[in-house]
Amino acid sequence: MNRRDIFQKTGFTLLALCMAANIVFLGTILWFIVSRGLPAISWEFLTAAPRDAMTAGGIAPAILGTLYLTLGAVIVALPLGVACAVYLTEYSPKGWTVNAIRISVNNLAGVPSVVFGLFGLAVFVKGAGFGVSILSGSLTLGMLALPLIISASQEALIAVPQSIREASLALGASRWETIRKVVLPAALPGILTGVILSVGRAAGETAPILFTAAAFYLKGYPDSVFSEVMALPYHIYALMTEGTHPEAQTRIAYGSSLVLLALVLAMSMLAIYIRQRQRRTYHA
Amino acid sequence: MNTPKERFIKLLFTAAAFSSLALLAGIIIVLFREALPVFSFVSPLAFLGGESWYPTAEPPEFGIWPLIAASAWVTGIALVICVPLGVGSALYLHELAGPRQRAVLKPVIEVLASVPSIIYGFFGMTVMAPFMQEAFGLPIGLCALTAGVILGVMATPTVASIAEDALGYVPRSFREASFALGANRWETLVKVIIPAAGSGISTAIILGMSRAIGETMTVLMVAGGAAVVPASVFDPVRPMTAAIAAEMGEAAVGGEHYHALFAIALALFLVTFVFNAAAELISRRYRLKLGLAR
Numbered sequence: 207m208n209r210r211d212i213f214q215k216t217g218f219t220l221l222a223l224c225m226a227a228n229i230v231f232l233g234t235i236l237w238f239i240v241s242r243g244l245p246a247i248s249w250e251f252l253t254a255a256p257r258d259a260m261t262a263g264g265i266a267p268a269i270l271g272t273l274y275l276t277l278g279a280v281i282v283a284l285p286l287g288v289a290c291a292v293y294l295t296e297y298s299p300k301g302w303t304v305n306a307i308r309i310s311v312n313n314l315a316g317v318p319s320v321v322f323g324l325f326g327l328a329v330f331v332k333g334a335g336f337g338v339s340i341l342s343g344s345l346t347l348g349m350l351a352l353p354l355i356i357s358a359s360q361e362a363l364i365a366v367p368q369s370i371r372e373a374s375l376a377l378g379a380s381r382w383e384t385i386r387k388v389v390l391p392a393a394l395p396g397i398l399t400g401v402i403l404s405v406g407r408a409a410g411e412t413a414p415i416l417f418t419a420a421a422f423y424l425k426g427y428p429d430s431v432f433s434e435v436m437a438l439p440y441h442i443y444a445l446m447t448e449g450t451h452p453e454a455q456t457r458i459a460y461g462s463s464l465v466l467l468a469l470v471l472a473m474s475m476l477a478i479y480i481r482q483r484q485r486r487t488y489h490a
Numbered sequence: 491m492n493t494p495k496e497r498f499i500k501l502l503f504t505a506a507a508f509s510s511l512a513l514l515a516g517i518i519i520v521l522f523r524e525a526l527p528v529f530s531f532v533s534p535l536a537f538l539g540g541e542s543w544y545p546t547a548e549p550p551e552f553g554i555w556p557l558i559a560a561s562a563w564v565t566g567i568a569l570v571i572c573v574p575l576g577v578g579s580a581l582y583l584h585e586l587a588g589p590r591q592r593a594v595l596k597p598v599i600e601v602l603a604s605v606p607s608i609i610y611g612f613f614g615m616t617v618m619a620p621f622m623q624e625a626f627g628l629p630i631g632l633c634a635l636t637a638g639v640i641l642g643v644m645a646t647p648t649v650a651s652i653a654e655d656a657l658g659y660v661p662r663s664f665r666e667a668s669f670a671l672g673a674n675r676w677e678t679l680v681k682v683i684i685p686a687a688g689s690g691i692s693t694a695i696i697l698g699m700s701r702a703i704g705e706t707m708t709v710l711m712v713a714g715g716a717a718v719v720p721a722s723v724f725d726p727v728r729p730m731t732a733a734i735a736a737e738m739g740e741a742a743v744g745g746e747h748y749h750a751l752f753a754i755a756l757a758l759f760l761v762t763f764v765f766n767a768a769a770e771l772i773s774r775r776y777r778l779k780l781g782l783a784r
Contacts, residue, residue, distance in 0.1 A: 210674055210676075210677070211674070213676055213677075214674055214675060214676035214677075217676045217679070217680070218586060218675075218676065220578065221578050221579075221581050221582040221585070221586060222582055222586065223578070224574065224575045224576075224577075224578025224579045224581075224582060225578065225579045225582040225583065225587075225595060227575050227579075227646075228575070228579055228595075228598055228599055228602055228646060228647065228650070229595075229598055231602060231643050231646070232598055232601060232602045232605075234617075235605060235609070235610075235613055238613060238616075238617050239609065239613070285506070286506050286509050289502065289503050289506030289507070290503075290506050290507040290509060290510055292503055293503040293504055293506060293507035294507060296503075297500055297503055297504070303507075306511055307507050307508065307510055307511055309767075309770065310510050310511045310513075310514040311510050312766060312770055313514060313763060313766050313767070313770075314510060314513060314514055314517075315766075316697070316700050316701075316704070316762050316763075316765070316766035317517065317704070317759065317762065317763075318703070318704025318705070318706065318731060318758055318759070318762055319607075319704065319706060320704070320706040320731050320734050320735055320755070320758075321517065321521070321704075321755050321758060321759050322517075323734075323735075323738075324520075324521070324524075324734065324738070324751075324752060324755045325516070325517050325520055325521075327738070328520045328524055328752075329516070329520060332743060349513055352509070352510060352513065353510065356510060380493070380496055381496060381500075382495070382496055382499045382500075403604070406604055407604070407606075409606075410604075410605075410606025410607070410608065410609070411606070411607075412606070412607065412608045412706070412707045413607075413706040413707060413731075413735055416735055416738070416739065417738050417739060439606060439608040439707075442608050442609075442612055443608060443611070443707065443710075443711070446612060446615055446616075446711065447711070456616065459612060459616075460616075463608075463609055463612050466606060466608070466609065467605065467606075467609055470604055470605070470606055471601060471604065471605075473604075474600060474601055474604040475597070475601070478597050478600060478601075482593075
C-alpha cells in the first residue's frame with residue numbers, strides 16, 4: 207500500500223467513526239431511558255393520577271395534558287401552515303412578498319423555543335388575558351410548529367409534478383379545483399409527514415409551555431381550555447428540580463421520560479415510514 | 491378563470507401566507523416593547539458588559555455578561571463536538587454508505603434529532619453529570635463542559651443532515667473530472683468536494699451553532715446555574731436561555747426583572763436572527779455558484 211492509499215484508508219475510517227458516534231449516542235440514551243424507565247411502567251402508572259406528594263401513582267394527567275396541548279397546536283398551525291405553503295407554491299407571484307414570507311419562515315424556524323415562550327406569555331397569557339392555560343400553551347406551541355409545517359408542506363407541494371397540474375387545468379378545472387382535487391391529494395403523504403414530525407417536536411417542547419400552560423401538580427383533570435394543565439416534558443423537569451423525595455421522583459421521571467420518548471419516537475418513525483413508502487411509489 | 495370565488499379563495503391563501511410574516515413581526519415588536527424599558531434603569535453598556543447578575547438583590551444588579559459568557563462557552567464546547575462529528579457523518583453518508591446503509595443511518599440521525607431536549611437534559615442530569623464528576627474528580631458534575639458536550643450531541647444531527655444536503659448539490663462532473671486527473675476517492679473528497687460544498691457546510695455549522703445557543707432545557711438542567719463568568723470548563727454556568735427559563739416564573743410582570751429577562755431574550759433573538767440570516771445568505775450564494783438557483 208502506498209502513502210495515498212494509507213491516507214485514504216485512515217480518512218475513511220475516521221468518517222466511519224463519526225457516523226458510528228451517532229449510533230452510540232442514540233444507543234446510550236435509549237439504553238438508559240428504557241432500562242431504567244421500564245421498571246416504573248405499569249398499568250397504574252399510565253392510567254392513574256399522581257399521589258403521595260408525587261412519589262407514587264401515575265402520570266395520566268400529564269400524558270393527557272400533552273395530548274391536549276399538541277392537538278391544540280395542530281389545530282392552530284395546520285390550516286395556517288398548509289395554506290401558506292399552498293400560496294407560496296401554487297399562487298406565488300414572483301416578487302418581494304414571496305421572498306419576505308420565505309425569509310420570515312426560515313427565521314421563525316430558528317427562533318429559540320424559550321423566546322416563543324416569552325412571546326406567548328406577553329401576548330396570550332397577559333395581553334389577551336387567557337392566563338396560564340391550555341389555550342395559551344396550544345397557541346404558543348402552534349406558533350412554534352407553524353414554520354415546520356410550512357416548510358414540510360412546501361416541499362411536498364413542490365414534489366408534485368408540474369404535468370399533472372397542467373393536465374388538470376387543460377381539462378378546464380379552475381386553479382382552486384386543481385389545488386383541491388389534484389395537487390393536495392398528491393402532496394398529502396408529504397404534508398402528513400411534516401405534520402407528524404412537527405407534532406413530535408411540539409409534544410416534546412418544554413420551554414414554550416413553562417410560563418404559558420404547565421403546572422407541576424393539579425388536583426383532577428382540566429375542565430376547559432382555560433385550565434392550567436400538566437404536561438409530560440414539564441412533569442419530568444419539575445420532578446427533577448422540585449419536591450422533597452429525589453429518589454422516588456427520579457424513578458417516576460425515568461418512567462415519564464420513557465413514555466415521552468416512546469410517544470415522540472413513534473411519531474418520527476411513522477413519519478419516516480410514510481416518506482419511504484411514498485418515495486417508492488414515486489420511483490415505481 | 492377569474493371568478494369572484496377564485497379571487498376570494500386566493501385572498502384567503504394570501505392572508506394565511508402573511509401569517510408567518512405577521513408572527514415574526516409580532517415577536518420582534520413584543521420583544522422590543524417588553525425589553526426596552528430595561529434601559530430606563532440600566533445603561534445598555536452596563537447591561538451587556540456588567541459582571542454582576544443579581545436581579546433579586548436589593549438594590550438589584552442587571553449585568554448579563556456572565557450569562558453571555560456562559561452561552562459562548564457552552565456553544566463553543568458544543569461546536570468542538572458537533573462540527574467534526576456532524577460533518578464527518580455527512581461525508582460518510584454521502585461518500586461511503588451504500589443505499590442499504592443509508593436506509594438505516596439516515597433514520598438514526600433523524601431519530602436522534604427528534605429526541606426532545608428535556609430528555610437530553612434529564613439524561614445529562616442523571617447519567618452524564620455523575621459520570622463527569624467521577625471522571626474529572628469534580629465537586630459537582632453540572633458544569634459548562636457537561637452542558638457543552640450534551641449540546642454538541644444534540645446539534646450533531648442538525649449539522650449532519652444540512653451538510654449532507656449541501657454535499658448532494660455538488661455536481662457529478664466535479665468528481666468525474668477529479669478522478670480523470672488521477673486523484674483517488676479521498677483526494678477527490680478533500681480537495682474537490684469539500685471545497686465545492688464549503689459554503690453549504692458552513693451553513694450547516696452556523697445553523698448547528700444557532701440551535702446550540704437557543705437550546706434551553708438542557709442547559710437549564712445541566713449547566714449548573716451559577717451566574718458567574720466562568721474561569722474553566724468545569725465551572726457551573728448560567729447561559730442566557732437558562733436564566734430566562736429559570737427566573738421568568740418568579741419575576742413580577744412589568745417589573746425590572748421581567749423587562750431585563752425580555753432584554754436577554756431580545757439579545758438572544760438578535761444573535762440567532764443574524765446567524766440564520768447569514769446561513770440563508772451563504773446557502774443562496776452557494777446554490778447560485780453551483781448554478782442551482784431556485
